[in-house]
Amino acid sequence: MSAFSAVRIPFPAVVAARSAGEKPSSHFLCSPAAAPGIHSSPLRSPRLGHPPLAVSSDVLSSQKPLGSNSSPSYQAVISRDEALELYEDMVLGRFFEDMCAQMYYRGKMFGFVHLYNGQEAVSTGFIKLLETRDSVVSTYRDHVHALSKGVPARAVMAELFGKATGCCRGQGGSMHMFSEPHNLLGGFAFIGEGIPVATGAAFSSKYRYEVLKQAKPDGLDVTVAFFGDGTCNNGQFFECLNMAQLWKLPIVFVVENNLWAIGMSHVRATSDPEIWKKGPAFGMPGVHVDGMDVLKVREVAMEAIARARNGEGPTVVECETYRFRGHSLADPDELRNADEKSHYAARDPIVGLKKYVLEKNLASESELKATEKKIDDIIEEAVEFADSSPLPPRSQLLENVFADPKGFGIGPDGKYRCEDPKFTEGTAQV
Amino acid sequence: MLGVARRKLGFGLLSTTRVLPAGSVLPKKYSTAAKEITVREALNSALDEEMSADPKVFLMGEEVGEYQGAYKISKGLLEKYGPDRVLDTPITEAGFTGIGVGAAYYGLRPVVEFMTFNFSMQAIDHIINSAAKSNYMSAGQISVPIVFRGPNGAAAGVGAQHSQCYAAWYAHVPGLKVLSPYSSEDARGLLKAAIRDPDPVVFLENELLYGESFPVSAEVLDSSFCLPIGKAKIEREGKHVTITAFSKMVGYALQAAEILSKEGISAEVINLRSIRPLDRATINASVRKTNRLVTVEEGFPQHGVGAEICMSVMEESFEYLDAPVERIAGADVPMPYAANLERMAVPQVDDIVRAAKRACYRSVPMAAAA
Numbered sequence: 001m002s003a004f005s006a007v008r009i010p011f012p013a014v015v016a017a018r019s020a021g022e023k024p025s026s027h028f029l030c031s032p033a034a035a036p037g038i039h040s041s042p043l044r045s046p047r048l049g050h051p052p053l054a055v056s057s058d059v060l061s062s063q064k065p066l067g068s069n070s071s072p073s074y075q076a077v078i079s080r081d082e083a084l085e086l087y088e089d090m091v092l093g094r095f096f097e098d099m100c101a102q103m104y105y106r107g108k109m110f111g112f113v114h115l116y117n118g119q120e121a122v123s124t125g126f127i128k129l130l131e132t133r134d135s136v137v138s139t140y141r142d143h144v145h146a147l148s149k150g151v152p153a154r155a156v157m158a159e160l161f162g163k164a165t166g167c168c169r170g171q172g173g174s175m176h177m178f179s180e181p182h183n184l185l186g187g188f189a190f191i192g193e194g195i196p197v198a199t200g201a202a203f204s205s206k207y208r209y210e211v212l213k214q215a216k217p218d219g220l221d222v223t224v225a226f227f228g229d230g231t232c233n234n235g236q237f238f239e240c241l242n243m244a245q246l247w248k249l250p251i252v253f254v255v256e257n258n259l260w261a262i263g264m265s266h267v268r269a270t271s272d273p274e275i276w277k278k279g280p281a282f283g284m285p286g287v288h289v290d291g292m293d294v295l296k297v298r299e300v301a302m303e304a305i306a307r308a309r310n311g312e313g314p315t316v317v318e319c320e321t322y323r324f325r326g327h328s329l330a331d332p333d334e335l336r337n338a339d340e341k342s343h344y345a346a347r348d349p350i351v352g353l354k355k356y357v358l359e360k361n362l363a364s365e366s367e368l369k370a371t372e373k374k375i376d377d378i379i380e381e382a383v384e385f386a387d388s389s390p391l392p393p394r395s396q397l398l399e400n401v402f403a404d405p406k407g408f409g410i411g412p413d414g415k416y417r418c419e420d421p422k423f424t425e426g427t428a429q430v
Numbered sequence: 431m432l433g434v435a436r437r438k439l440g441f442g443l444l445s446t447t448r449v450l451p452a453g454s455v456l457p458k459k460y461s462t463a464a465k466e467i468t469v470r471e472a473l474n475s476a477l478d479e480e481m482s483a484d485p486k487v488f489l490m491g492e493e494v495g496e497y498q499g500a501y502k503i504s505k506g507l508l509e510k511y512g513p514d515r516v517l518d519t520p521i522t523e524a525g526f527t528g529i530g531v532g533a534a535y536y537g538l539r540p541v542v543e544f545m546t547f548n549f550s551m552q553a554i555d556h557i558i559n560s561a562a563k564s565n566y567m568s569a570g571q572i573s574v575p576i577v578f579r580g581p582n583g584a585a586a587g588v589g590a591q592h593s594q595c596y597a598a599w600y601a602h603v604p605g606l607k608v609l610s611p612y613s614s615e616d617a618r619g620l621l622k623a624a625i626r627d628p629d630p631v632v633f634l635e636n637e638l639l640y641g642e643s644f645p646v647s648a649e650v651l652d653s654s655f656c657l658p659i660g661k662a663k664i665e666r667e668g669k670h671v672t673i674t675a676f677s678k679m680v681g682y683a684l685q686a687a688e689i690l691s692k693e694g695i696s697a698e699v700i701n702l703r704s705i706r707p708l709d710r711a712t713i714n715a716s717v718r719k720t721n722r723l724v725t726v727e728e729g730f731p732q733h734g735v736g737a738e739i740c741m742s743v744m745e746e747s748f749e750y751l752d753a754p755v756e757r758i759a760g761a762d763v764p765m766p767y768a769a770n771l772e773r774m775a776v777p778q779v780d781d782i783v784r785a786a787k788r789a790c791y792r793s794v795p796m797a798a799a800a
Contacts, residue, residue, distance in 0.1 A: 137532075169569035178568035185535055185572065186564070190555060196525050197560050200532020207538055211514050212485055239525025246520075400566045401604050403573030403628040 078295065083353070083362040084371065086294050089128055090120040090350050091375045093144035096153055097325075099379050100143065100160060104329050108387070109160040113174045116144040118292075118324035121349035122256050123148045125297025125319075126224055129305055135183040135205075135223040137198035140175035141256075142187045145226060151179045157382040163389035170392045171400065191227075192234035195253070198225035199240040202251035202308075219309035220250040227254070230261025232275045241282040241316065250308035252301070253279075255318045256291065262327040263335040279316035291319030292347045295356065322347075464645040472617035472646075473503050473635065477541065479653045480625040481511055484539060487625055490517040490526055491543030491580075500545045501581060501640055527553035527578070531560045531630075534576040539625060544580035547596045547634060561630040562605030577624045579633035582610070583677060583728045584776050586638065590764035593772075595729035597676065600632040601706040601738070607659055608705040610634040612680035614644040616703055619657030627659060634705075636678045662709035664716070668698035671722040671786045674713060674739055676702040679726045679777060686782035695790055705735060713739060714746045721752040722789040728776055731759035756785035 078086075097115040104113050116123065119141075127136060127148035138145040146156050151167055159166025160174055167179050176187035185201055188194035205221040208214045231237055232255055244251050255275050259266045267273050279286025285307075289300045297319055304315035322344035326333030357363050467475075481487045488511075493500045495508040495518040508516040519526040523544070530540035544550045550557065561574045583595040601608045609624055609631060611617040617635070624631035649655060665680060666687050675683040680701045687697040698716050702709065717723050723743055725736030736757040743755060761775040 168567060168571070171569045172567040176567045178564070178571050180568070180571035185532070186568070188560070190559060192524075193528070193555055193560060196528020196556065197532035197535065199525070200529035200534070201536060202532075203529055204533040204536035204538050207488070207514070207533065208536070211488075236524050236528065239520070239522035240529070242520060243522070243525055243529065400568075400570040402607075403565050403570070403575070 078298075078362075080362045083357050083360075084367070085128060086124050086298070087350075087353055087357065087363075087368060088371050088375065089124040089148055090294065090353065091372055092147055092153065092378070093120040093123060094350055095372075095375050095379050096143060096147060096156070096382075099157075099383060101325070101329060103157075103160070103383065109162070109174065111174060112140065112328050112330065113160070114141040114328045115325045116141055116323070118344065118348070119256055119258060119321045120144065121294035121297050121353075122226070122254065122291050122319045122321055125294045126226075126252070126254055126301045126305075129298065129301050130222065130224065132181075133183065133221045134305075135185050135198070135201045135221065137185045137194045137201065137223065137225045138177070138187055139194055139227055139231075140187075140189045141228075142175065142177045146177040146179065146182075146184055149179070149182045149184045151177065151182050151184060153378050153382040154385040155179075157379075158386040158389050161386040161389070162391070163386055164392040164396065165385070165389040169396065171396075191231050192236035195225055195227060195231070195236050195240045198223050199244050199249060199251060202244065202249035202314075203247065205250050206247070206311075220311055222305050222308040223249075223251045224305075225251060225253050226256055228261065229255060229257040229259065229266045229275060230264065230269065231255075232257075232278065233270055238278075238282075241278060241284070241314070244314040245282045245284045248311060248313040250311065251314045252304045252308055253314060253316045255316065256321055257318050258321050258323045259340075260323070260327070260336060262331065265335075274318070276316055276318040284314050284316060286316045286318070288318045288320065291321030292344065292349045292352065294349055294353050321349075324348075464647065465651070466643040466645050467614045467651075468641055468643050469611070469614050469617045469635070470501070470503060470640040472614035472644075473621055473640075474505055474507075476618045476621040476625075477504065478507060478510070480622055481507065481515065483653075484625075485515075486537065487539045487541065488515040488517065488533075489541045489543060490519055490530055492519055492521055492545050494518060494543050499543070501637060503635075503640070504543070523549050523552035524556065527556040528560060530576055531556050531564075531574060534561070534574045534630075535564070535572050537575070539575050539577075541577045541579060541625060544578065546585070546592060546637070547580050547582040548592050548594055550578065550580070550596065557600070557606070557630070557632065558603050562603050564605075565629065566605060573628050574630045575628045577621075577627075577631045577633055579621070579624070580635060581637035581640070582634035583636050584638075584760070584765060584772075587767065587769060587772065589767045593765035595634075595677075595727065595760065596632075597634055597705045597727065598729050598734045598738075600634075601708075601735065602733075603706075605630065606706060607631045608634065609659065609703065610636075610676040610705055611703065612639070612665075612675075612677055612701050614646050615650045616657070616663075616701070618646075618650055619655055620659070620703060622656045623659050626656065631659075634677065639678055639681075642681075657703070660704045660707035660709060662703055662712040663701045664698060664712070665701045666697070666699040668696035668720065670696045670720055671724060671789050672698045672700060672713070672716040672720045673724045673726060673782065673786065674700045674702055674736075675726040676705060676735070677728070679728055682777065682779050683726055683782055685779045686786065689779070689783050690786055693787075693792070695786060695792070697786055702735075708738065708742070710742045710746065714743060717743050717747050718750045721750055722786075723751070724756040724758060724782065724785045724789055726758045726777055726782055728760050730762055731757060732762065734759055753789045753791065756789050758782055758785055 093116055097117050100113055100115060103109050123144045136145055136149050143156055147153060155167040159168055159172060162170045164170055167177060172178055172187060175189040178184060178186050202223040209216045209220060257275060261269060276286035276288040287300050290296050300317055304317055307315055354368060489504055494504045495516045498505040527542055530542040533540050557578055561576055564572045564574050584593040597608060597610055600606050607629055609620045611620045624633050666684060673683045683699045687699050690697045698720055700713060700716055725739050727735045736759055740755045758777045758781050763775060765775055766772055
């Protein structure tokens with residue numbers, strides 16, 4: 001362990017600048033607008049002159065540098081049905097991941113398996129506000145995003161088991177969940193790789209409307225890109241913040257800041273640990289929110305998604321959260337200290353929501369228990385389904401390499417076939 | 431800076447009247463007599479026609495719009511299709527390539543231009559991990575109809591980082607199709623095929639060929655013209671030795687064949703056109719006829735295109751070979767800057783002639799071998 005790892009750099013005293021009331025002076029940001037775009041086009045709307053928002057939820061106004069125990073004070077009131085939906089989704093994510101750990105240790109799944117425990121408020125807070133037509137782009141920690149987006153638990157579990165009934169027929173695996181009907185675009189295993197792809201999905205949303213003139217009855221299709229604090233030091237993050245704002249794309253960049261990139265503490269890796277500030281730097285709003293509180297996440301998400309849908313452009317949302325397990329199931333998790341872990345364990349987002357629901361009499365204890373029982377059954381069923389599902393047949397090996405036709409196939413002689421597979425029939429005979 | 435502003439203003443005036451897509455930039459009426467067009471015109475017209483035919487096709491990259499393309503391949507397209515479909519990007523290969531891939535996930539048909547393929551190294555993660563593998567990983571749910579194109583291979587005097595052939599690199603990857611045109615016919619037919627193809631295609635052009643003219647038939651000029659992917663073309667028939675080549679090296683191989691013919695050696699020249707899928711059938715049929723093979727490529731020798739062709743012939747036509755296969759490739763060094771060294775680092779016509787003679791067991795004078 002290097003000497004530096006023990007040092008925790010305190011946050012600079014900029015807490016005041018985060019309050020919603022104050023907006024940073026940003027005269028320099030307006031200068032490009034002085035030379036208006038020569039080609040005015042919907043995809044290249046000239047930079048607006050208004051100063052970018054730099055807001056933050058007030059959770060961090062306490063003295064604690066990374067987190068807060070301040071009691072929530074919600075502006076938006078949620079209904080009983082909404083509360084139960086959020087609770088069910090978060091419990092689904094938690095129970096599913098717990099089951100994954102069991103199955104992994106029993107050898108039912110393999111490779112790298114990254115669990116989401118502790119971060120459920122982020123996935124649920126955002127994705128439950130999305131429609132089917134909206135897209136989600138995730139990372140290697142993608143099971144719960146898939147579940148929140150509506151991919152059935154049995155399909156995700158079967159994928160993890162490497163079975164033909166998985167959402168990608170066993171060809172994707174833990175880090176590569178895709179589901180075309182749910183507009184879940186993966187599952188990217190490299191740091192930063194998903195961000196440009198998500199930005200491209202948002203680009204296509206705008207292109208379909210502006211160029212192909214497809215109708216957008218209720219606003220643009222929105223893309224939500226999830227990634228971690230470690231990714232925010234990668235160049236692709238900055239490249240895409242720039243282009244997303246330049247072209248006013250309907251995207252929300254959701255940073256799941258769980259404070260650790262594997263074993264690298266966020267404050268040890270990043271010159272300015274406040275990631276939300278990167279938004280205003282590119283001319284878009286940057287928001288910080290308590291990622292352990294689903295209702296706060298939801299409130300911020302609502303606004304960011306609405307901005308994207310209305311064509312007002314992207315938002316960076318930094319959700320301060322914590323993973324309750326190691327980076328992956330192969331991570332011994334020796335670098336995070338016990339005090340930090342117990343601090344966040346005490347702020348379990350599911351316990352927090354439960355407390356709120358009971359305090360506000362939105363549902364009874366027995367109703368929440370019933371929800372948990374329901375999820376237990378779903379997970380049990382998913383495991384049984386996955387376990388009893390067939391392995392992918394040998395014939396599947398060479399399928400799906402290309403969209404057309406379904407792969408090269410094996411020749412009649414049983415050998416790998418690589419002759420002209422008639423991908424594109426031309427008009428000219430050679 | 432002022433120059434840039436002036437240039438922008440100039441285009442701004444032009445663009446106030448947006449020209450609607452209206453067919454090809456090529457002359458509509460052409461005689462049946464062979465006409466010549468440059469590779470640049472061929473690529474430009476192919477892009478133009480495909481953009482005109484399908485509004486889902488758009489072009490993005492550095493300097494493709496207002497600058498009209500670093501090599502003027504996209505000349506006139508901004509004016510015709512507007513900035514929504516001809517996108518000037520910042521200098522951010524990883525970012526804009528990934529954006530292209532993401533747009534293709536949704537069925538758009540992006541054409542991503544790399545100013546040179548050397549810069550694709552900054553974006554190779556997206557070409558391989560995000561584009562080539564997605565159809566497989568998603569079990570066919572997410573296809574990626576995208577074209578990555580730009581000049582590839584050795585240019586002149588630009589040193590090691592700007593002079594490299596990426597054919598073998600990309601041809602190594604399942605899920606990619608890799609095309610490399612030589613003539614204007616190739617450029618037009620293959621680029622149109624690439625854009626219409628439902629899978630990611632790496633399209634390797636050559637800077638030094640852009641300005642070269644080739645005769646083209648009326649059929650090639652027709653807007654419906656398209657070449658099949660995965661099919662090689664026999665550029666010149668012969669019976670004593672087969673020479674395979676792609677891109678600029680096809681021209682060298684043809685020159686070598688001409689020299690060889692004067693010495694009584696009839697060489698068959700195969701223009702591969704498609705590096706992946708590789709037209710093994712055509713190569714093997716030719717080798718079974720001539721019983722001798724010389725492979726030519728500009729790239730590095732180890733694990734190269736020639737190595738793959740050699741293996742294919744070993745597997746399928748070993749008993750037909752009358753001589754060891756000869757491989758001509760670039761020297762196994764980063765491209766030197768000095769002109770004399772640079773010339774030695776890439777295959778020359780003489781190298782091909784010499785190798786073909788060796789394959790035919792003709793004596794090669796020491797002077798020629800030096």
